[in-house]
C-alpha cells in the first residue's frame with residue numbers, strides 16, 4: 001500500500017519522557033515499542049519513499065536503541081533529525097549522531113527559572129550542558145522555544161542566549177492547545193493579540209539578526225504534520241487530535257496495558 005508520504009516524517013520513538021512540559025503535544029500514553037519494531041517501521045518508511053526520519057517523542061533519548069536506529073537510517077542512505085529536551089545525552093549517542101550526520105533541535109524555553117517551571121523539573125543545567133557538548137562535537141544543533149502567555153519576554157532572552165552560545169538556528173513555537181495543552185490552555189494559552197505580538201517580535205528579530213542567527217516561527221497548527229506514532233499509527237497531525245487524519249496503522253505492535261519497566265528507559 002503506497003501512502004504518498006512526504007520526504008520527511010516525524011517518528012515517535014516512545015511516548016515516555018523524563019520531563020512533564022505543560023504544553024506537551026505528545027504526552028506519555030504507554031507506548032514504548034521495542035527496538036525490532038522500530039527497525040521494521042523504519043524499513044517500511046524507506047519502502048514508502050521517506051528519505052529523512054525526524055526522531056521525536058516523547059523523549060527519544062530515553063530509548064536505549066536510539067543510536068542503532070540512527071545508524072540504521074544512515075545505512076539505508078537516509079537522513080535523520082532529532083528533537084530532544086537535552087536532559088539525557090547518553091555516552092553512546094554523541095558519536096552515533098555524528099556518524100549519522102543527524103541535525104539536532106534542543107528544546108530550551110527561557111532562563112533557568114522559567115525553563116524548569118514549564119518543563120516540570122530541574123532541567124536547564126542539564127540541557128545547556130548537553131547543548132554545549134553537541135556544539136563542541138560539531139553536531140549541527142539548533143534550539144526550539146515554546147512561547148506561552150506571560151512568557152513573551154523569553155524571545156529577547158533566548159535570542160541573546162543563542163548568540164552568546166554560537167547556536168546557528170532558533171525556532172519559536174507558539175503554544176497550541178493540543179496534548180497537555182488542553183489542560184493548561186487557561187494558564188499558557190496565547191490570546192490572538194499576544195500571538196500576533198510574539199510573531200511580530202520574532203519577525204523583527206529575524207530581520208535584525210540576519211546573518212548571525214537563523215530565526216524561524218514554527219506554528220504546528222498552520223499545516224498538517226506527518227507523524228508515525230509510537231503505537232504504529234501513521235497520522236497527519238493538526239491543531240487538535242479531533243482534526244487528525246489517520247492514514248494507516250503499521251501492524252505488529254500493541255500498546256502494553258502496564259507501565260514499562262524502568263530498566264528499559266535511558267535516564
Ligand code: SF4
Nearest residue numbers: 017019021024058085
Ligand atoms: S514537550 Fe517534549 S520534553 Fe516536554 S514532556 Fe513532551 S515530550 Fe517531554
